[in-house]
Amino acid sequence: MTEHSQPKAEVFNQNDAGNWLPLLLGAGAIGIVGSAICAFIPNLHEQFAYSWLFAFMYFFTLCAGSLFWILVHHATDAEWSVVVRRILETVAGLLPIALLFFIPALLCAPTLWKWWNIPHGADEVLDKKRWYLSHGFFVLRYVIYFALLSFVALSLKRHSTQQDADGKASHTISMRKFGVAGIPVFALSLTFGAVDWLMGLDYKWGSTMWGVYIFAGAAGSSMSLLVLIVTALKNKGYLNNVVTLEHYHIMGKLMFAFSVFWAYIGFSQYMLIWYANIPEETSYFIRRNVESWWYLSLLLVIGRFFIPFPLLLLQWTKKVPKVLCCVAGWIVLMQMLDLYVVIMPMLHKTGFSPSFIDLLALLGIGGTLGFLFLKALGKHNLFPTRDPRLPQSLQLTN
Amino acid sequence: MERSRKVYGLAAEFANATALYNAAEKVRDAGFRKWDVHTPFPVHGMDKAMGLGKSWLSAVVLCGGTLGLLTAVVLECYPSLFDYPVVVHGKPTTFMTVPAFMPIFFELTVLFSAFSTVFALLIMNQLPRWNHPMFNWERFAKVTDDGFFLVIEARDPKFSETKTRELLEQIGGQHVTLVHD
Known part of the structure; x- marks a missing residue:
């Protein structure tokens, strides 16, 4: 109820990034060049393909999760998230670049997706799925996800930044339309993307919960990423009169909700497969519950759910940025482990076997995207200064 | 009869929510403990203006949820693993079969949490009850439409019929009225 004066517009100054810009660019260059060399060494080609897919999926899910939060913000006419929306828009704005990183994986398609080179008539199970698992349709689907997700993410960002300039309320109406129409577009793209690129690693295996499982991890980890970015900016002196502990409280609650949701979906998938005990379904968990993969699967369950759950259940932890950041950083790491346990057992069937190419691929994609993120952050205001709901967002109380 | x-x-x-909010802050600062506000809709930040602090409802819900979880663990594990183990669907009768119990662990946790929320809420709000003294005041009917009310109870140690009346008038209260049980 106290009156707030309109805060001044803030633009990220590239000098505040310190050494991060050259570091990220260097890491990106080393990672991409190193990975590219490995791709052409016959012994390392297979490892490169899996490592690259793993790194791509990790950063793709973080960007796609950010798009999800923008869509929900507009579809529900949310007030609280106005002040953090520009950061989400900047992360989601990286989607076209992130999706371009899929092309090297696509070039390794015969290595990654075993159905790619199996001739007709060799496997009856596969022949029944040929209408979906065909080369042309597979590539076409990638192009469709790329076009739709990029279009939605960039349109939302464009409207939002234009509103900063002209202050027209019509942008809010347009963004609401994109928010509502974007939800099915996002849901279908992420679901079928997860089916094509991850479930397709074993064409005999299938789970109807796969899409929502990947989504649960993506949404929770991108909310955690947002907490980390906001805190980093606040440490540099930005957003201090804008993002309050009340916003942290809400972001913490959403991290909590999506830790529980991830566990709910993950367990539901596990229990149905365990209970029905059908060989083509159990293969997924058997592969991940043997050898040293068992320890990583166990760490995932404990780390992605049993550690964040009690920590985020308490109210005070969500209102202390340092504590919330520790949990957020942990969740972002657990998202990496999640995708690692999804992808890598398909290559290293005898157990956990880390490779330097995993690191190169992560550095290559992560460094490039991080660099582009910092560059993009400096181009616009750090929060939408003329959004009609900005005053309500500033006065947020839980 | 009234007397x-x-x-x-x-x-x-x-007059409005803002006036009531500001008045609540002053009543809080005057040190009153037994008082309340009544509005047609929730007013954000009112709990802070009234100095209410954190509700203890969450503690009750945590206890209820934990009790629900323990109930489910005992109800499922004792008969199925120790008292009368039966092999169902070829599943073992050891702790390895615990995934099958999880949905009930979850459901009873939620059920007990929900029940403890509802009953704790009823106790905290002193419900159910037949009538509330505030309804003895005719103007109070406006509370479901456009009326914003503040009441300081007589059982408050600081309550004084003359001084409290003065305070209420001073902070912008209109139609200050003595409400009887």
Whole structure:
């Protein structure tokens, strides 16, 4: 109820990034060049393909999760998230670049997706799925996800930044339309993307919960990423009169909700497969519950759910940025482990076997995207200064 | 007839939510403990203006949820693993079969949490009850439409019929009225 004066517009100054810009660019260059060399060494080609897919999926899910939060913000006419929306828009704005990183994986398609080179008539199970698992349709689907997700993410960002300039309320109406129409577009793209690129690693295996499982991890980890970015900016002196502990409280609650949701979906998938005990379904968990993969699967369950759950259940932890950041950083790491346990057992069937190419691929994609993120952050205001709901967002109380 | 009844408190009407909010802050600062506000809709930040602090409802819900979880663990594990183990669907009768119990662990946790929320809420709000003294004041009917009310109860140690009336009038209260039980 106290009156707030309109805060001044803030633009990220590239000098505040310190050494991060050259570091990220260097890491990106080393990672991409190193990975590219490995791709052409016959012994390392297979490892490169899996490592690259793993790194791509990790950063793709973080960007796609950010798009999800923008869509929900507009579809529900949310007030609280106005002040953090520009950061989400900047992360989601990286989607076209992130999706371009899929092309090297696509070039390794015969290595990654075993159905790619199996001739007709060799496997009856596969022949029944040929209408979906065909080369042309597979590539076409990638192009469709790329076009739709990029279009939605960039349109939302464009409207939002234009509103900063002209202050027209019509942008809010347009963004609401994109928010509502974007939800099915996002849901279908992420679901079928997860089916094509991850479930397709074993064409005999299938789970109807796969899409929502990947989504649960993506949404929770991108909310955690947002907490980390906001805190980093606040440490540099930005957003201090804008993002309050009340916003942290809400972001913490959403991290909590999506830790529980991830566990709910993950367990539901596990229990149905365990209970029905059908060989083509159990293969997924058997592969991940043997050898040293068992320890990583166990760490995932404990780390992605049993550690964040009690920590985020308490109210005070969500209102202390340092504590919330520790949990957020942990969740972002657990998202990496999640995708690692999804992808890598398909290559290293005898157990956990880390490779330097995993690191190169992560550095290559992560460094490039991080660099582009910092560059993009400096181009616009750090929060939408003329959004009609900005005053309500500033006065947020839980 | 009215005079024989016990005094419930002094009530005042306020023009709008902002006026009531500001008045609440002043009543809080004056050190009153037994008082309340009544509005047609929730007013954000009112709990802070009234100095209410954190609700203890969450503690009750945590206890209820934990009790629900323990109930499910005992109800499922004792018969299925120790008392009368039966092999169902070829599943083992050891702790390895615990995934099958999880949905009930979850459901009973939620059920007990929900029940403890509802009952703790009823106790905290002193419900159910037949009537509330505030309804004895005719103007109070506006509370479901456009009335904003503040009432200081007579059982508050700081309550004084004259001084509290003065305070309410001073902070912008209109139609200050003595409400009887």
